[in-house]
Amino acid sequence: MKTFHHLIGGELVAGRRHFAVIDPATGAPFADCPDATREELDRALAAAEGAFAGAWPHDEALRRRTLGAMSEALAGQADALGRLVSQEQGKPLTHAQNEVRGAARLLRICAEEPIPVEVLRDDGKLRVTVVRKPLGVAAAITPWNYPIATLAGKLGPALLAGNTVVAKPSPFTPLSSLELGTLFRALVPAGVLNVVGGSDEVGAWMTGDPRVRKISFTGSVPTGKKIMRAAAEDLKRVTLELGGNDPAVVLPDVDPAAVAERLFWGAFTNSGQICVAIKRLYVHETVYQPIVAALTELAGRVTMGAGLEAGSELGPINNRPQFERVQELVDDARRQGGKVVAGGAPLPRAGYFYPPTLVTDVGAGVRLVDEEQFGTALPIIAYRDLDDALGQANRTHYGLGGSVWTADVARGLELAQRLECGTAWVNQHINTGALAPFGGMKWSGIGRENGRWGLDEFSDLQVLSARL
Numbered sequence: 096m097k098t099f100h101h102l103i104g105g106e107l108v109a110g111r112r113h114f115a116v117i118d119p120a121t122g123a124p125f126a127d128c129p130d131a132t133r134e135e136l137d138r139a140l141a142a143a144e145g146a147f148a149g150a151w152p153h154d155e156a157l158r159r160r161t162l163g164a165m166s167e168a169l170a171g172q173a174d175a176l177g178r179l180v181s182q183e184q185g186k187p188l189t190h191a192q193n194e195v196r197g198a199a200r201l202l203r204i205c206a207e208e209p210i211p212v213e214v215l216r217d218d219g220k221l222r223v224t225v226v227r228k229p230l231g232v233a234a235a236i237t238p239w240n241y242p243i244a245t246l247a248g249k250l251g252p253a254l255l256a257g258n259t260v261v262a263k264p265s266p267f268t269p270l271s272s273l274e275l276g277t278l279f280r281a282l283v284p285a286g287v288l289n290v291v292g293g294s295d296e297v298g299a300w301m302t303g304d305p306r307v308r309k310i311s312f313t314g315s316v317p318t319g320k321k322i323m324r325a326a327a328e329d330l331k332r333v334t335l336e337l338g339g340n341d342p343a344v345v346l347p348d349v350d351p352a353a354v355a356e357r358l359f360w361g362a363f364t365n366s367g368q369i370c371v372a373i374k375r376l377y378v379h380e381t382v383y384q385p386i387v388a389a390l391t392e393l394a395g396r397v398t399m400g401a402g403l404e405a406g407s408e409l410g411p412i413n414n415r416p417q418f419e420r421v422q423e424l425v426d427d428a429r430r431q432g433g434k435v436v437a438g439g440a441p442l443p444r445a446g447y448f449y450p451p452t453l454v455t456d457v458g459a460g461v462r463l464v465d466e467e468q469f470g471t472a473l474p475i476i477a478y479r480d481l482d483d484a485l486g487q488a489n490r491t492h493y494g495l496g497g498s499v500w501t502a503d504v505a506r507g508l509e510l511a512q513r514l515e516c517g518t519a520w521v522n523q524h525i526n527t528g529a530l531a532p533f534g535g536m537k538w539s540g541i542g543r544e545n546g547r548w549g550l551d552e553f554s555d556l557q558v559l560s561a562r563l
């Protein structure tokens with residue numbers, strides 16, 4: 096069995112205690128992950144603090160070179176690292192490898208992204224400029240659905256801005272992040288990047304430590320709230336990328352055959368384990384039947400299998416608690432009168448396989464509609480009145496993404512602006528660009544990732560004002 100290590104202060108550390116990592120395609124352990132002790136975490140935080148006191152925050156050229164080298168190394172390891180992502184996360188191999196390639200591209204973008212300096216006044220009397228300063232030690236805490244993409248989305252801007260980082264991946268998918276640490280060890284000055292494996296408790300230790308000045312967190316709403324409370328103690332900066340319950344509103348003028356496939360993959364890519372997947376589908380009653388029929392047909396055709404099995408299009412749910420939650424929500428919807436028109440029971444094999452499941456005849460008040468399912472189950476709700484559908488779409492604590500589907504793009508864009516969410520699409524969903532600010536309204540988060548907005552989350556503004 097391969098050994099995985101923490102990266103602490105430029106050293107690979109085997110760790111004193113471990114937990115097993117489960118292969119979601121079998122339900123059986125396949126590797127051990129080091130579980131950071133308090134002392135190991137303490138060393139990582141001390142190393143990050145020490146590196147922040149060195150040249151790193153002051154040497155922009157070094158930071159850009161380092162990010163470029165990280166990007167290249169990651170791209171070179173995309174096949175191998177993608178294989179590990181596929182095994183620990185469950186997603187199809189090519190999808191996992193593309194995730195790693197995307198992360199490499201993102202680091203390249205960060206290596207080249209300008210750090211803005213704004214001149215507010217320069218008139219011979221006063222010169223007033225706004226510059227960005229790094230915050231210090233940043234904690235990067237990530238979930239299990241896109242382990243490498245999410246981590247890269249934090250490392251790129253954090254390091255470019257001049258911070259140092261202690262990263263902690265989800266205990267369900269820690270190994271690829273530890274491998275990434277091992278890969279970057281020779282490229283990043285010691286202490287600038289530290290990666291520790293660990294349970295939820297290790298995350299809580301990080302967010303309670305006064306040496307951490309910034310927490311960049313992606314995960315669930317309940318954990319986000321805990322993190323915000325922990326951060327309040329010494330006013331750490333936070334970016335919270337939390338859950339979603341994205342609505343897609345389908346207008347009567349669509350061609351059902353043309354949109355069904357995009358709707359299907361908008362809901363079920365990565366087995367629905369995407370914060371911005373379609374999680375509630377509102378369809379006008381005149382096109383309801385053909386859309387349900389087309390989605391049912393697609394659900395029946397898709398190949399579900401282990402990520403590493405050839406031909407697999409959808410993998411298992413990543414972990415047992417989530418697998419059980421998806422079943423519970425579908426069973427509850429059934430009890431509330433919902434009709435399961437596709438899927439609806441786990442596949443008869445080991446592992447956490449739950450096929451794409453479509454539930455009709457449900458609405459607000461049913462948990463599958465009101466809560467984030469984060470898995471292979473989609474409620475489809477018929478509507479008559481568009482204002483009512485938009486009202487239902489917005490009547491939620493969540494506000495991550497949403498979409499409108501129509502033959503009239505101009506009207507679609509107007510309606511999209513009525514959705515209360517960080518990204519609103521027309522005739523598509525999920526598609527997020529590396530340069531667009533990504534994040535949530537309401538309980539879906541605080542702050543934004545990507546582009547200059549993401550960089551600002553890892554910086555403090557300083558005004559420099561000189562009398563000339």
Ligand code: NAD
Nearest residue numbers: 237238239264265295298299314315318336337338339370
């Ligand atoms: P989670 O909140 O259970 O865990 C996320 C991370 O936080 C893990 O590393 C975990 O160990 C750590 N953690 C847990 N308790 C902690 C605590 N008290 N203090 C500090 N860290 C702690 O979330 P999850 O189940 O891993 O991820 C699924 C959720 O993530 C879904 O709700 C999904 O929508 C959301 N998500 C959001 C985005 C986004 O960008 N908005 C992206 C992906 C996933």
